[in-house]
Amino acid sequence: MTTAPTGVCPNQMIETMIADGTIRAEPEIRPEQVQPASLDLRLGTVAYRVRASFLAGENRKVTDRLAEFEMHRIDLTNGAVLEKGCVYLVPLMESLALPGEVSAVANAKSSTGRLDLLTRTITDGGMEFDRIPAGYDGPLFAEICPRSFSVLVRPGMRLNQIRFRRGQAVLSDVELAALNAEMPLVDGPALIRDGLGFSVDLQLPGSDLVGYRAKPHTGVIDLDRIGYYDPAEYWETVRADAGRIILDPGAFYILVSREAVHIPPDYAAEMAPYLAMVGEFRVHYAGFFDPGFGHAHAGGAGSRGVLEVRCHEAPFVLEHGQVVGRLVYERMALAPSRLYGAGIASNYQGQGLKLSKHFRAAG
Incomplete structure (x- = not known):
């Protein structure tokens, strides 16, 4: 058997x-x-x-x-x-x-x-x-x-x-370090502690635009309308001052990770919080990262992680390079027969700072 x-x-x-x-x-x-x-x-x-x-x-x-x-x-x-x-x-x-x-x-x-x-x-x-x-x-x-x-x-x-x-599929830090040595999982030094740490990018090349903040009073969004809405009607731009921003309590932000992430075909990952003690904010962890996300053979060559951030309690200074979350990697039981970004509709392959698919491309 x-x-x-x-x-x-x-x-x-x-x-x-x-x-x-x-x-x-x-x-x-x-x-x-x-x-x-x-x-x-x-x-x-x-x-x-x-x-x-x-x-x-x-x-x-x-x-x-x-x-x-x-x-x-x-x-x-x-x-x-x-x-x-x-x-x-x-x-x-x-x-x-x-x-x-x-x-x-x-x-x-x-x-x-x-x-x-x-x-x-x-x-x-x-x-x-x-x-x-x-x-x-x-x-x-x-x-x-x-x-x-x-x-x-x-x-x-x-x-x-x-x-x-x-069964159990989560990679230990030792196993994750070995995988990263075999095929780099990020485009820089890998911070491995209870998963693969990632940090926030507040120094995007050629611009002081580093994110978006949801406006408090907006219209309804029809979830079937793709590439339809004007970002300016729903979002304020967030611009960094010397590589830092101040998060307002209760506000919701779209930011981006400094690291470009790679998920090999035999693995999957899940975004998780880093540590509650690092600040009065939370990175909303919406996503599973499918096999092939950011993978070169699936059109990725590294993809940034979009960060959905909400501040709690008190205003908080967020600085460039601050670690805000982690990716927990898991083994696949079998390699999937198709990868993220390869022959399927994958809205965020090769992404940088990007709003949801419902909004027209900014600029």
């Missing part, structure tokens, strides 16, 4: 899981939902406005908890606006029947994070956001809280994604 390989499940294993009913959906899953190391999840037809964010809790169902928190429900069939500052729960079209050796983790898609659209996955019996235990059998729900912009959504929209794992 052959033992199934451990690691993150690639696209071909996800396709098998769909075929054998491990991943279920109504209507059926579309091919474009399957990414090199994850599956995009789709919004269902109704959104529940709830009083507060919640988890189901041990041995409890999400639908049962809705009776405690539901304020009203919204039919999404013809599109509906989710208001800034409100919390919504949306049943997803996908559900799971995971075997005992397979667990999953969910995360917001890159474009979702760049809109400051807090999107987390919850499950029946769930004790954590975005974490689905091995053997889970049941529905999936998206908790959505627009924080900077109100958004227009429709059924089938893909705001979050899910990644499946067999």
Whole structure:
């Protein structure tokens, strides 16, 4: 009997899981939902406005908890606006029947994070956001809280994604250092401590423009409109003074990493916070980094990591080169049959400082 390989499940294993009913959906899953190391999840037809964010809790169902928190429900069939500052729960079209050796983790898609659209996955019996235990059998729900912009959504929209794992796949620092020695993961010195550290770039060549800050009072963003919106209507430019900026409490910023990142084809990565003690801010970690991100053979040759930053409590001085986050690398169970940026729609391959795909190119 052959033992199934451990690691993150690639696209071909996800396709098998769909075929054998491990991943279920109504209507059926579309091919474009399957990414090199994850599956995009789709919004269902109704959104529940709830009083507060919640988890189901041990041995409890999400639908049962809705009776405690539901304020009203919204039919999404013809599109509906989710208001800034409100919390919504949306049943997803996908559900799971995971075997005992397979667990999953969910995360917001890159474009979702760049809109400051807090999107987390919850499950029946769930004790954590975005974490689905091995053997889970049941529905999936998206908790959505627009924080900077109100958004227009429709059924089938893909705001979050899910990644499946067999066993433990995270590289230790020793293993990560060996991988970096074999094939450099960044275009400079590698800071390896509980993952691969990355820092903020506040000295972009030829310009003092280093980022964008969300305006507080804007119009609605229709998530189906790509390359449509004028950035100036939604964002203020952020310019550095001697390689530093001051973050305002409660404000949301788009910045960029100093390092160009490389994810080899046999690996995947996830962005995570660095240390809470380094300052009164948080780097929102929207994304999975798929195999091939920044990889030369997939059109990347290194890609910067876009940083979604929110300051808390007090104004904070952020300086060029300050370490703000880390990438946790994981082995793939098998090499994916297609890579990020190679033959699939990959909006952020080879990126630098870049807003979400909904905005026209600045300048």
